[in-house]
Amino acid sequence: MGFYKFLLSRVLSFVLVVFIGITTVFFVPRFMPSDPVEAMIGKMTANQAFMEPEAIVTLRETLNESFGLEGSMWDQYWGFVKRVIITQDFGPSLASYPNPVNELIVKALPWTMGLLLISTIIAWLIGNVVGLLAGFLKDKSYSKAMEAISIMIYPIPYYILALILIMLLTYIYPIFPLSATFQGEGFSWEHIKSIVYNSILPALSMILVGTGWWVISMKTLSSGIAEEDYVHFARLKGLSERKIMTKYVLPNAALPQVTMLALQIGTIFNGALITEILFGYPGIGTLIYTGILQADYNLIMGTITLSIIAVAAATFIVDFLYPFIDPRVRYK
Amino acid sequence: MRIMKRLTVLFVMMALIITACSNDNNKSNSTSDAGKNNAAAETDGNKDTGDSKSSGKMTDVGTPRSETLIVDILGGRSPDPDRYNPYVPGAVAMDAGVHQLMFSNLWEIDTQKGTQIPDLAATFPEPLDGTNTKFKFKIQEGLSWSDGQPFTAHDVEFTAKMIADTKELGYNGYFTNLVKSMKATDDYTIEVETVNPETRLAQKLGVVIWGNTFRVMPKHIWEKEDPATFKFSNPIGVGPYKLKDRDPQGNWFLWEKREDWQKSDIGKLVGEPGPKYILFKFFGPEEKRIIAMIQHDMDILQDITPESWDVLRQKNEYAKAWYNDFPYATMDDPCERGMSFNTAKEPYNNPDVRWALALMTDIKNVSMATFGGMLRVSPIQLPPIKVLQDNYHKPMLGWLKDFALEDGYKPFDDSYAAGIVDMLKQQGVEGLPTDQSAISDTFGVGWWKFDPAEAAKLLEKNGFKKDGDKWLLPNGKPWTMTINAPANFEVQSMRLAFAVADSWRKQGIEVNVQQMEGASFWDSESTGAFEIGSYWPACGLLPDTTANMTGWHKQYIVPIGEQAPGNRNRWANDRVSTLLDELDGLPSDDPKVIQNITEINKEFVKGMPFIPMFGTSKFVPVDTYYWDGFQTSENAFEGPWWWWSQFKFYTPHLKPTGR
Numbered sequence: 001m002g003f004y005k006f007l008l009s010r011v012l013s014f015v016l017v018v019f020i021g022i023t024t025v026f027f028v029p030r031f032m033p034s035d036p037v038e039a040m041i042g043k044m045t046a047n048q049a050f051m052e053p054e055a056i057v058t059l060r061e062t063l064n065e066s067f068g069l070e071g072s073m074w075d076q077y078w079g080f081v082k083r084v085i086i087t088q089d090f091g092p093s094l095a096s097y098p099n100p101v102n103e104l105i106v107k108a109l110p111w112t113m114g115l116l117l118i119s120t121i122i123a124w125l126i127g128n129v130v131g132l133l134a135g136f137l138k139d140k141s142y143s144k145a146m147e148a149i150s151i152m153i154y155p156i157p158y159y160i161l162a163l164i165l166i167m168l169l170t171y172i173y174p175i176f177p178l179s180a181t182f183q184g185e186g187f188s189w190e191h192i193k194s195i196v197y198n199s200i201l202p203a204l205s206m207i208l209v210g211t212g213w214w215v216i217s218m219k220t221l222s223s224g225i226a227e228e229d230y231v232h233f234a235r236l237k238g239l240s241e242r243k244i245m246t247k248y249v250l251p252n253a254a255l256p257q258v259t260m261l262a263l264q265i266g267t268i269f270n271g272a273l274i275t276e277i278l279f280g281y282p283g284i285g286t287l288i289y290t291g292i293l294q295a296d297y298n299l300i301m302g303t304i305t306l307s308i309i310a311v312a313a314a315t316f317i318v319d320f321l322y323p324f325i326d327p328r329v330r331y332k
Numbered sequence: 333m334r335i336m337k338r339l340t341v342l343f344v345m346m347a348l349i350i351t352a353c354s355n356d357n358n359k360s361n362s363t364s365d366a367g368k369n370n371a372a373a374e375t376d377g378n379k380d381t382g383d384s385k386s387s388g389k390m391t392d393v394g395t396p397r398s399e400t401l402i403v404d405i406l407g408g409r410s411p412d413p414d415r416y417n418p419y420v421p422g423a424v425a426m427d428a429g430v431h432q433l434m435f436s437n438l439w440e441i442d443t444q445k446g447t448q449i450p451d452l453a454a455t456f457p458e459p460l461d462g463t464n465t466k467f468k469f470k471i472q473e474g475l476s477w478s479d480g481q482p483f484t485a486h487d488v489e490f491t492a493k494m495i496a497d498t499k500e501l502g503y504n505g506y507f508t509n510l511v512k513s514m515k516a517t518d519d520y521t522i523e524v525e526t527v528n529p530e531t532r533l534a535q536k537l538g539v540v541i542w543g544n545t546f547r548v549m550p551k552h553i554w555e556k557e558d559p560a561t562f563k564f565s566n567p568i569g570v571g572p573y574k575l576k577d578r579d580p581q582g583n584w585f586l587w588e589k590r591e592d593w594q595k596s597d598i599g600k601l602v603g604e605p606g607p608k609y610i611l612f613k614f615f616g617p618e619e620k621r622i623i624a625m626i627q628h629d630m631d632i633l634q635d636i637t638p639e640s641w642d643v644l645r646q647k648n649e650y651a652k653a654w655y656n657d658f659p660y661a662t663m664d665d666p667c668e669r670g671m672s673f674n675t676a677k678e679p680y681n682n683p684d685v686r687w688a689l690a691l692m693t694d695i696k697n698v699s700m701a702t703f704g705g706m707l708r709v710s711p712i713q714l715p716p717i718k719v720l721q722d723n724y725h726k727p728m729l730g731w732l733k734d735f736a737l738e739d740g741y742k743p744f745d746d747s748y749a750a751g752i753v754d755m756l757k758q759q760g761v762e763g764l765p766t767d768q769s770a771i772s773d774t775f776g777v778g779w780w781k782f783d784p785a786e787a788a789k790l791l792e793k794n795g796f797k798k799d800g801d802k803w804l805l806p807n808g809k810p811w812t813m814t815i816n817a818p819a820n821f822e823v824q825s826m827r828l829a830f831a832v833a834d835s836w837r838k839q840g841i842e843v844n845v846q847q848m849e850g851a852s853f854w855d856s857e858s859t860g861a862f863e864i865g866s867y868w869p870a871c872g873l874l875p876d877t878t879a880n881m882t883g884w885h886k887q888y889i890v891p892i893g894e895q896a897p898g899n900r901n902r903w904a905n906d907r908v909s910t911l912l913d914e915l916d917g918l919p920s921d922d923p924k925v926i927q928n929i930t931e932i933n934k935e936f937v938k939g940m941p942f943i944p945m946f947g948t949s950k951f952v953p954v955d956t957y958y959w960d961g962f963q964t965s966e967n968a969f970e971g972p973w974w975w976w977s978q979f980k981f982y983t984p985h986l987k988p989t990g991r
Contacts, residue, residue, distance in 0.1 A: 038859075057505075059503075096412050097421040177392065179624070
């Protein structure tokens with residue numbers, strides 16, 4: 001009974017979070033001091049392609065009609081809710097009209113997932129290993145060195161770090177390409193090789209930044225746990241330090257790290273905005289950036305809704321699975 | 333640990349599979365209408381296998397570097413690289429090579445002479461009667477589309493009818509307000525009937541600045557399609573290049589010279605284009621674009637900052653800007669920058685206040701702070717480019733010197749150019765012009781005096797007061813203002829806003845600069861949600877700038893909050909409106925046109941709804957390592973307008989260096 005009650009409460013909370021999220025995501029762009037139609041007209045007239053004022057009025061009417069921006073905000077909202085819930089359709093992208101937003105997301109998502117999933121997991125693995133060593137074997141010189149390096153890199157603003165990597169590895173030592181050019185197509189070796197080659201630099205930048213945080217948090221957790229009574233007891237029992245670290249400290253320190261990893265994987269759907277723009281990577285971050293720059297309501301709504309659902313789902317799954325990971329937790 | 337290892341490998345594999353499959357999907361989606369026409373574009377990714385491949389450096393898209401010109405894409409990445417229908421909003425950006433190399437216009441522009449020239453059209457519209465509503469013009473003979481089909485007047489007629497019949501196209505409204513009908517009377521003759529009497533049909537259907545929306549489409553392909561949804565994935569044009577390959581992510585577009593280039597517009601009008609391939613590529617942020625040119629991986633750069641140019645010329649001895657020496661940048665861009673007032677808002681509805689702000693502007697320091705002094709001033713409502721300086725700025729000098737405010741004060745200062753040269757010399761800048769007329773041509777005919785005392789007189793006359801260092805409004809409250817500025821685009825206008833704010837702040841006004849992204853920036857101007865903006869409502873290239881000034885007619889003023897079709901400064905001037913009405917009925921080459929526009933400029937000086945400050949200085953350098961023959965101040969067959977449709981006219985001048 002406790003399990004079903006728990007499940008129901010979590011499902012309700014999931015639905016509520018998603019509903020509030022998509023409602024917010026509908027209204028916020030409309031309160032921005034910008035308008036996709038004006039953005040488009042502004043861009044056209046900024047180029048000074050000749051356009052008479054009367055023509056601008058007509059163009060504005062045509063674009064409003066094409067983009068589905070006619071009617072009151074309330075009408076547009078209900079149309080949006082119905083479309084999203086019934087057909088999961090976010091309508092056409094206004095910046096890339098008439099391409100459907102869904103199609104743009106489907107194209108961009110695998111790129112973001114490919115880059116962020118790998119770099120998040122690698123950063124998590126390296127960060128936790130280094131953090132564990134730094135926390136448990138804090139007197140060892142290699143632990144101190146690894147911790148020091150991680151802590152040094154962590155506070156560097158991401159943009160600067162990425163530019164340093166670009167300068168270092170594309171200009172001074174031109175090992176990697178300055179801009180991504182993907183060779184071949186489909187599931188061919190040439191294409192995969194090209195993706196890996198072009199993704200190493202952006203992935204490296206994300207791993208370097210991501211690792212620092214995991215090191216710091218894991219070190220704090222593991223050094224605290226290393227002082228617990230049961231760890232002292234294990235040592236008195238004569239267990240090896242390695243066994244104590246892997247069987248006593250790691251499982252306990254890893255629990256909150258697993259939760260954080262799950263939540264971070266949920267946020268992958270936001271894309272890595274700065275990374276994607278700096279490295280010319282065609283993912284969700286680039287889409288969000290385009291959406292904001294061009295006031296593309298539908299694109300903003302589509303990408304952010306996806307992110308809301310992903311984070312809410314990740315939270316839901318973590319809540320649901322936690323009792324399996326930690327036997328001290330029960331469904332209540 | 334073994335499990336961890338396996339998990340890691342599994343994740344890596346999964347991610348690769350997801351990414352690779354996605355690309356496969358892209359390809360299959362993108363070519364959905366590929367089979368529908370026999371376009372010449374070969375997008376199969378086949379790479380050149382010429383002899384040079386084995387001996388020389390290759391580009392990352394597989395073409396010999398020595399045969400490939402690489403050009404920066406000004407507008408960045410195109411989200412849908414398979415949509416080339418220019419009449420729907422989501423098409424590949426025109427400046428990705430689309431309108432520079434493939435599509436052509438009826439009439440192009442010669443920016444050095446300030447005249448339109450024939451392109452697809454062989455002649456200019458010739459009135460058929462005295463009503464100015466019926467015209468005839470000829471189409472070039474002997475041209476063909478890049479798929480080999482002949483280009484004729486029937487393509488022009490078809491395009492006109494298609495636009496008029498398809499309400500979903502954004503251009504439909506404009507076009508149907510202008511053109512009643514367009515008919516091919518034979519293969520090479522078009523007759524046009526306009527809705528209203530027209531005196532500038534070639535300007536409206538041809539290029540005046542950048543490009544024109546009326547782009548002729550091939551009848552034999554488009555007649556089978558729905559123009560509102562057709563992607564035109566394998567596009568063709570009458571231009572000298574055809575699309576060979578494209579990046580599924582929209583970061584690059586590879587163009588190849590047509591084998592039958594003689595049958596392209598450029599082949600007939602100019603000659604054989606130099607480069608076999610032209611790669612338009614987006615490298616990302618400015619830092620990366622500069623590195624690309626330092627490494628000779630980019631031949632033409634679009635719009636960089638003076639600081640980047642400084643780095644580039646030190647690191648790449650082959651990099652060239654428009655001028656060999658200071659000011660390096662070209663100053664002939666057809667728009668000028670300055671401070672634009674919303675004259676529907678107090679206190680900016682008062683011309684004395686606007687004039688006071690002009691006189692509070694320390695223009696030399698503003699120039700130094702904006703672009704290190706590499707700017708040409710303009711005191712009138714027209715950009716200070718050579719053609720317009722010769723027609724307006726210089727002829728108006730006498731009037732500008734004599735012009736006096738109501739109290740008799742003469743604000744014009746013709747010593748600006750000499751002053752800025754002295755200032756630059758003191759800073760150790762070398763290579764400055766020495767001849768008096770060259771100094772004036774480079775830095776401008778003059779500007780308004782920096783005279784805070786006269787500004788104070790104007791303000792005090794209108795009830796403003798000074799409280800210590802600070803100015804108070806007539807109602808006793810501190811004078812605060814916000815200047816709207818572009819955020820990280822249009823760098824010159826962005827920097828200008830900060831420099832002007834600093835100048836006015838020093839005079840006792842609390843000035844904030846509000847940086848805005850594109851959509852918000854334009855929306856604020858259109859709806860009047862601004863006090864002062866770093867906008868650029870003053871453009872022109874031909875001596876007849878009527879087209880660029882029409883929007884200032886008082887009939888386009890709307891209340892704040894409503895989208896303005898024109899006159900976004902909401903400045904009503906009866907005389908300007910009357911002069912514009914007169915201009916509308918005059919043919920472009922009527923001598924009265926320049927007279928009227930001169931009179932309009934006088935009204936702008938008196939009313940100052942926009943404080944014109946500087947022409948636009950463009951740093952658009954080239955790398956002469958692989959290619960030469962680019963236009964420069966010493967080889968000025970055209971301006972360096974790499975993002976304009978006239979790019980195709982430059983290609984015959986470009987020659988490989990043999991490296």
